[in-house]
Amino acid sequence: MILQKIRTENMYLYYGNKMALNNVSISIPEKQVTALIGPSGCGKSTFLRSLNRMNDLIDSVKIEGNIFVDDINIYDKNIDVVNLRKKVGMVFQKSNPFAKSIFDNVAYGPRINGNNNKSELKEIVEKSLRDAAIWDEVKDRLHDSAMGLSGGQQQRLCIARTLAVDPEIILMDEPASALDPISTSKIEELIFQLKENFTIVIVTHNMQQAARISDNTAFFYLGELIEYNKTKKIYTNPDKKQTEDYISGRFG
Amino acid sequence: MSEMEKLRIFDNELKKLNERVINMSHLVEEQVSNAILALNTCDMKLAKQVIENDNMVDKLDIKIDKLCQNIFALQQPVATDLRYIISSLKINNDLERIGDHAVNIAKRIEPFCNYMSFSKKFGIDELANTAVSLYKDVDQLIKTHQLVLANDIFHNALIIKDNCHKASEKIIEEMMHQSEVIVVATNLMIIINLIERIASYSTNVAEAIIFVVEGKIVKHQKRNEEH
Ligand SMILES: Nc1ncnc2c1ncn2[C@@H]1O[C@H](COP(=O)(O)OP(=O)(O)O)[C@@H](O)[C@H]1O
Ligand SMILES: [Mg+2]
Numbered sequence: 299m300i301l302q303k304i305r306t307e308n309m310y311l312y313y314g315n316k317m318a319l320n321n322v323s324i325s326i327p328e329k330q331v332t333a334l335i336g337p338s339g340c341g342k343s344t345f346l347r348s349l350n351r352m353n354d355l356i357d358s359v360k361i362e363g364n365i366f367v368d369d370i371n372i373y374d375k376n377i378d379v380v381n382l383r384k385k386v387g388m389v390f391q392k393s394n395p396f397a398k399s400i401f402d403n404v405a406y407g408p409r410i411n412g413n414n415n416k417s418e419l420k421e422i423v424e425k426s427l428r429d430a431a432i433w434d435e436v437k438d439r440l441h442d443s444a445m446g447l448s449g450g451q452q453q454r455l456c457i458a459r460t461l462a463v464d465p466e467i468i469l470m471d472e473p474a475s476a477l478d479p480i481s482t483s484k485i486e487e488l489i490f491q492l493k494e495n496f497t498i499v500i501v502t503h504n505m506q507q508a509a510r511i512s513d514n515t516a517f518f519y520l521g522e523l524i525e526y527n528k529t530k531k532i533y534t535n536p537d538k539k540q541t542e543d544y545i546s547g548r549f550g
Numbered sequence: 551m552s553e554m555e556k557l558r559i560f561d562n563e564l565k566k567l568n569e570r571v572i573n574m575s576h577l578v579e580e581q582v583s584n585a586i587l588a589l590n591t592c593d594m595k596l597a598k599q600v601i602e603n604d605n606m607v608d609k610l611d612i613k614i615d616k617l618c619q620n621i622f623a624l625q626q627p628v629a630t631d632l633r634y635i636i637s638s639l640k641i642n643n644d645l646e647r648i649g650d651h652a653v654n655i656a657k658r659i660e661p662f663c664n665y666m667s668f669s670k671k672f673g674i675d676e677l678a679n680t681a682v683s684l685y686k687d688v689d690q691l692i693k694t695h696q697l698v699l700a701n702d703i704f705h706n707a708l709i710i711k712d713n714c715h716k717a718s719e720k721i722i723e724e725m726m727h728q729s730e731v732i733v734v735a736t737n738l739m740i741i742i743n744l745i746e747r748i749a750s751y752s753t754n755v756a757e758a759i760i761f762v763v764e765g766k767i768v769k770h771q772k773r774n775e776e777h
Contacts, residue, residue, distance in 0.1 A: 535765030
């Protein structure tokens, strides 16, 4: 049986009094890739950020409804947000490595979590870089600055940094939209490998990318979840006309 | 190029495809009607014309294939567009085969014309005419996508197939009693078989149109066969 890793129930999100998510109920299966698609401003990033409480950082945000990760309500009072964000990692559109060495970038998370054991850190860094499919490209220059890497390499480094704290869920917000086609296909291939061990939720503007890499696709429009289904179904025979219009480029 | 421009090009390609498939269907309709008219009237000139026109069908067949190939490669169609293009490919293929069978009928008219009364005795002319009307429905269905026509096609194709079998059985019986009719009877059996194939491909086309409109795969389903 497929486990449901993330579940939201009648979720509403407001920025001040502006509603950004309108009654979203969704169930996201474990160890699959779920793509969030929809026109700009429809709430994809907002939804993604609410899954590891990144929205807490924005004062005006108010959330109603429930969000469960592993059947635990993550907005519960006694939730440790730091632990939650370890479990639910995030990769952004613009790769944002620290102006430090490649090694230190990946070791950053484990160190913050109190791990100062040199050999353990070395092991974690190597494993994370391997899992992020960038080890071979950087193994001889781990102590060079991360800023010297190409855009695509920086993005994979950021994925390695996310993996280093041993998450279970990885949220990705347009992780390849600033990359060239070759770097993009490396990221896509990586995502395909990662889903063996991680639950991945990805926002993408690239319709073909969503079709290629995801198992499930959720189409958002004006803060509403319009249609959510197997990607195969969405791209061959969606139930809703709005979905059809959007994926075939006939929106508006 | 802006998204709107890309979309306009895409929609133009789809329109072009639609026009070509409709043209193909008209061409095949002409081929089928003429082949069967030639058969029923022993019109050798018309038969020859059907045989010659086959290269028009072949040319259009290739043009449609190429257009679909380009759309797949350049436009990455999804959803209804995707189903439409897949179906167009299949329909094109089926129409081309129906056209071939019209030609095969036309090629068999000469040996067969000396025995018109024999053919009439088994109602082959009537049977052939029902195939022409069946194909007219196919042509309309391709043009209008009105699924009621698909149901008519399924229904009528079954009747035609059934009548083909019945006629074949009668002819076999005749052959057993009268060995001198073997040559003409064999010819007749081949023509009956070609008519049956046309009915069969017509069903395929109807299935493909249902796939476009409803996204349902209805082939390989047992329809209530009435014997
Ligand atoms: N920090 C914010 N403060 C106020 N409004 C915001 C904020 N972030 C996003 N929004 C608004 O919420 C809506 C959804 O935005 P977002 O989640 O970024 O959409 P998407 O990722 O689908 O493009 C938009 O109308 C946007 O303007
Ligand atoms: Mg966004």
